[in-house]
Amino acid sequence: MSAAVKTPVAKPAREFFNPGDRARKYYDTLHFATATRYGDLVWVSGQVGIDPATGLPAEGIEAQARHAFEGVRTALEAAGSSLANVIELSTFHTHLSRDSAAFMAVKDEFLAEPYPCWTGVGVTELARPELLVEIRVVAFTDAA
Numbered sequence: 001m002s003a004a005v006k007t008p009v010a011k012p013a014r015e016f017f018n019p020g021d022r023a024r025k026y027y028d029t030l031h032f033a034t035a036t037r038y039g040d041l042v043w044v045s046g047q048v049g050i051d052p053a054t055g056l057p058a059e060g061i062e063a064q065a066r067h068a069f070e071g072v073r074t075a076l077e078a079a080g081s082s083l084a085n086v087i088e089l090s091t092f093h094t095h096l097s098r099d100s101a102a103f104m105a106v107k108d109e110f111l112a113e114p115y116p117c118w119t120g121v122g123v124t125e126l127a128r129p130e131l132l133v134e135i136r137v138v139a140f141t142d143a144a
Contacts, residue, residue, distance in 0.1 A: 013038035019078040024050070035075040040141045042079040046092065046134040047071030048126060057130040061099040062076040065106040068135045073110070083110055088138040089118040096122035099132060 016033040018024045023034040035044045048071070049057055049064020058064045073083055089111070093099055100120070116137075126134050 014038050015079070017078040019074050020052075022055075023075075034071075035079045036078075037079045037141065040143060041082045042076060042085075042139045043139045043142060044072050044075045044079075044139070046136040047075070048128075048131050048134050056082075057128060057132075060131050061095075061102045062106055065135075066102050066109075066130050068133055069106065069110040072135055072137055076137070076139055080141045080143065082142065084112070085139040085142065086116045086137045087140060089116050089121045090136045091118070091133040092123045092126065093120060094123060094126060094132050096120060096144060103133060127144075129139060 005021045010114055012099075015037045016027075017035040017037070018033060023076050027033060032045055034047075035042055045067040049067040050071075051058045051063075069083075076085070077081055091103070093103065103120075126132075
């Protein structure tokens with residue numbers, strides 16, 4: 001019986017994306033990438049409801065959710081993907097039961113059918129006390 005010959009398989013390169021000045025600042029100071037692409041998959045770090053015009057948390061769950069989803073969209077597009085390719089959505093809420101209906105209405109503005117898997121988690125706090133929601137996703141690339 002002959003031994004099986006293993007053919008080396010090339011691993012895809014990991015690529016990191018930090019679109020915009022604020023994302024680059026976070027990468028340099030907090031040491032995390034906004035998005036990482038490995039092969040045909042993209043992971044987006046948690047995005048929060050910071051208003052890019054002011055650098056401050058937006059007022060209310062709807063505004064914060066919109067800013068967070070816009071951050072997710074920007075990161076996905078930089079990595080060669082889109083909101084249409086999201087396969088997993090994880091959200092973290094400081095007031096999950098109070099804000100669920102309003103959050104879901106905004107979510108549905110950004111994510112259409114077929115909907116991705118979604119896990120919503122209630123937490124006691126986020127990176128800043130004014131933040132109400134953080135959104136992270138996994139998506140496939142347009143090349144997949």
